[in-house]
Amino acid sequence: MRGHWLFGWAAVVMLALSAGCSSPSGYLGNRAADLADILTAELTIGPGFDVHTQATGLFGTALGYSPQWGLMMHGRFVGRGERQSAGILISASTRIADEVMSPLYGNQVYAPRNREWFPFLRYPVFVPAFKENELARVLDIEAGASVIVGTHLGVSPIELVDFVLGLFLLDPVGDDYRPGAAPVAPPAQPGGAPAGTQSPA
Secondary structure (H helix, E strand, O other): OHHHHHHHHHHHHHHHHHHHOOOOOOHHHHHHHHHHHOEEEEEEEEEEEEEEEEEOOOEEEEEEEEEEEEEEEEOOEEEEEEEEEEEEOOOEEEEEEEEEEEEOOOOOOOOOOOEEEOOOEEOOOOHHHHOHHHHHHOOOEEEEEEEEEEEEEEEOHHHHHHHHHHOOOOOOOOOOOOOOOOOOOOOEOOOOOEOOOOOOO
């Protein structure tokens, strides 16, 4: 039953995208992208084992170690990437390195979702609540596990609100694509390196 729901959700997103790409205003394309933003999903493969979870942007943990590679859908961004998860419960981290992560619609630039927790709190403590590029993901709930084959699933309540309000042309998250606008890049990481890899429109 869950698989049927996921397939139906993906079909709605792709249908709206196909219509939105030819829409002069991009309304349907933006709504499809907003709908996609609600979900995070990964299917990966790699050695080791781990379980990891995130309850909002502040709390999380992991147990085990596993470098995984595979297909990823982080909201409107889809492609290939690498996830490294490691932890001993009170000290844990998950790190994403994208190979190719492109937006389903628009020209936004992907920002990897790296997390560190100690003990169980995001490190540095409370930083994600005040970083502008992460505000939309503060309430995200995610979980995953891997034993050779890995899966990772998550939902974003704030992106759900953004999708509903977007139906009425409101954009509280500020992620709607406007044709002709320059690509929006995430803030630089420490050391001056870009946080993400620019993706084609």
